[in-house]
Amino acid sequence: MKLKLLSTLLLTAVVFNLNAQSDAGEVLFTVDNDPVYVSEFLRVYNKNLDLVQDESQKDVDEYLTLFTNYKLKLKEAKTLKLHKKPSYLRELNTYKKQLAKNFIYDNKVTDALVEEAYDRISYDIKANHILIKIPENANPQDTLVAFNTISKLRDRALNEGFETVRKEVHNGKSVFGEALGYFSGFRMVYKFENAAFNTEVGEISQPFRTRFGYHIVHVLDKRKSRGECTVAHIMIGIKQNDTLSENPESRIQDIYKKLNQGEDFEALAKQFSEDNNSASRGGLLASFSSGQLSSPEFEEVAFNLNEVGDVSEPFKTKYGWHIVKLHAKKSTPTFEAIKSELEAKVKRDERSKLIDAALYAKLKAKYQIDEEQPALAYFVSILNDEYFKNTWKLPSDFKGNSTLVKIGNQQFTFKDFGDYLEKTQRGTNPKSTFKTIVSEKYDTFLNTRLVLYQENHLEEENEEFAHIVNEYRDGLLLFDLMESTIWNTAKSDSLETRNYYNANKEKYVFPKRVDAIVASSTNQRVLKKVAKLLKQNMDLEVIKNLVNNNGEVHVVFTSGIMDANHQALPDNFEFSKGISKIYKHNKAYIVANVKDVLPKKLKTFEEAKGLIINDYQAYKEERWVNDLKAKYTVNVNQNALERVRNQIKN
Template structure:
């Protein structure tokens, strides 16, 4: 369902409805007398022209069909009241808040933190640390005790050696002495990262506090980041319940021997790799950096290859057996390339607190917020019940008095009092009432400033408004399609089976062969194999005759294959017996077809997934015709002709 959701949002983005269209624009068409303007259509068409993969949609007429269908669906969704559903409004509000975070920020502070992050991502630090654990909300006495202990441990480490003290004090409960290995930016909490990167190699840091407690860090080494690797691989996986298939650990060794004999890695990957995504490209994978590959063993092998062109020995991961070839070593990308990713990371990291502080100061200036108002009245009505979370407002509470104004919104004493009441449920550390009221007011002011900015962001920022409009329509369209079309597999089971019966000819298994494929770079050797296969000699015997212990000339694949199978030459004739020798994927191939399996009708259960998909497309097309009858679409042909003539120019 997530895929459908993404496709719906893409469609909404592709043909989004822009706000603020002028009534002076020519009307291109109407949906139930509701106008759609030329400028809207052209803006969307031209903006998304390069994004469309289907050339037919670049045709004005075809694109207009797509656009009118989209408008018809939105009309129906609103007619059904889907835009008033509480779940829809809740989801939209959640998205707006999330999106607003990208627009409500202090760009100068963000930029500085992003540049700092890039510098740190360009290096790796190897460090050990000692931690005296203490709770963030610990009492002053416990905090002082932890600080005193970390000071003593630092003195010991300076005199006795960090490693000795680290190993001795670790108990895994209140004291931790850990080897951290190499790490880069964003791998540790920001305070820890700061100290690690700012401490010289060989030095022990001064004590510092994070949310975990008090630390000291011993920096052992700093080095430039290892960057990215681009590799190719040949992967073989276990094929359960497949008695015809060779064991992957045996076959991978055969392939490796072929490599050591000088055969092409790319050619062998095309012929034998079970990674169907990379095999057609010679096994080549997208570039990756440290930590991006789920299999650590694979990453270690890739980064340990020293020169471009080096090939690893066979090794195993949880995904299967691999051989890896190093194609390219790439250093850390440029700042401009990494900037978008770093911006997102900074906003999710502890660094965001610095951004928040700068933002609040910026909003205070924007809305002319002065010094903290007189809060003595609230101090006077607070009592110890607040620490018990049972505090309530006095009967004579004065709530109407003005407290502060943000933009055009006036906040009163009552607004702040409600905030005090609601936040007392949070465990509040005992402190003087003056401190509690002041801290609560600052939190109240921060939330109120951000909420006011969020509420007015659509009117202040056109880019934000357009993105919200896209999501609003996309979410609406998703709900409509889910309820009308996609859930049909649950409610229309009888109709789906009837659809299958009417269209059975579309659902079949293609013609296949049960075959053995022999591959070699030596045509002469394959001629020998061809003769042996013709004599119906067992495969193990043929292998022993053409492959020695230290040399693999021929690799065999036994399987049931259709015409698209990677081992078969293009346009291979499905005919029982031993084939001629073909040139295929830079090698020679001979095939022994043991059995030809004819084209076969699929049962309903075998074809169910495809049947449901086809049924949904059929139902959607029928439903669109009903919508066209319900909401009449009238196209202004003169305006459409004018658009076409200008596009040709």
């Protein structure tokens, strides 16, 4: 509810709110000596001229009244210190941080990654690889050994053949030589995906590292993506060393014969499929694309089914024997259709590190941060083995006041980074060197503070961001004010709302209405038939069946209590009992069976409650605004106003 109401107020804020600059020029009016400038008024008036729906608001004086009332409400909110409420500040800061991301990140980098991702999900790569497994935080010596090993295996693969070497070296522990089948974008870690998609078919990649270790990849094929497939299956598993079980191939063939005899696939899956996860759903599996399943044979059969409802012959995988039925098949969507989905995936994926890296590089250049940081040597010198035990403290002679780095006009000292080192020592890899620890911690420290500094100063540097934030800031403030002053009190003030109703009963009236059945058709001849049937008091359902048959709808019926403004009734409709004449209405014809004519009458309080509350809120707000005008002095600069009128007219 709050979001809906806030969105309404934000529209008001869009119409009225932009930051007034103290040096922006001539003052148009003041609210208790707080100036509002001509430049602000003209800017928002011209910007939002097409947004206002009430023509009167385009009149300068009418617009000025609305604008003044808006400023009066904001003045009251600040007098009540609503802008200092913790809940208000939290919500505003959350919004600012979210909004800032749209302004500080380089959209070109994100767009390029999204386009690359779409290209990759549009193709399937078939590849095998060899992996020398090493921990992500392996020491330099072990890293070098792994790199040299994979390099030698690549040389061998070029001479002896990749498959020969892959099968020979695989031990499933430290060395993995695996056939990966087909895969698409987002199916592998990004570095592996890059290597596979950037290696030509038939070629072997250069060695590359992922978080699992060092790889080489042999690309066997590249094809257009086959999209997404949804199937159901019946599976008979292969039970090792179970001599009592029926032969699984014979059993699947028997089930296949029952299918060919016309029995229902889903029913047979529920009765006989040994895939417990899908049997209860008639064998239905989640949708999948190439490379998503661990059974290439299953995928091949599934994607080779062409028409929905097609059923495969029995086939064997490592899991058992299967029969597959096609439920749905979708090709790769267009780029525009999935652009937002891909962008969300990119920002969750390892690719996001490239977006972050581009931002850090941009901010370092903007704030002229040197890549080299000679002070790090000092921090390396003060670390000791206590750091790995989470018991390290800054030394007593620590040079805390020395300058470390300056971002814009904010100075960071040795103490700032020293405290950060002390707070983040938990979980440090004991195999890391002190130099590596300090370097990585400094990068994180610097990057975090660069982003935070940019966020905190974005309003000063980016006019568009400043306007949007101020629209939200004042809209949120106005929401809190209206909620506490008007909306909540008007709803809870039951005695006052009843008094308002009693004083304004003439506003809450049911107009003259009819209880009627209205038949509408473009065919006047058919409608004459309907009129005759209605005169015979024939049941409405019977009439429908007589005039709407053979799958065609010739007449649409509307029934209920209707006033003169009801869309089913023409403007010149006569309110009298019985079967009406045939009227021409909205490029069609209507005839009505008026069962009763209901005279105009007052609504009870309960019948009009929603309207009464809305009207009472408007009434209460009007009185409240008048009170604000009495509370705060508004002085309009008439000379400035006349110049504004002339400028807008011209």
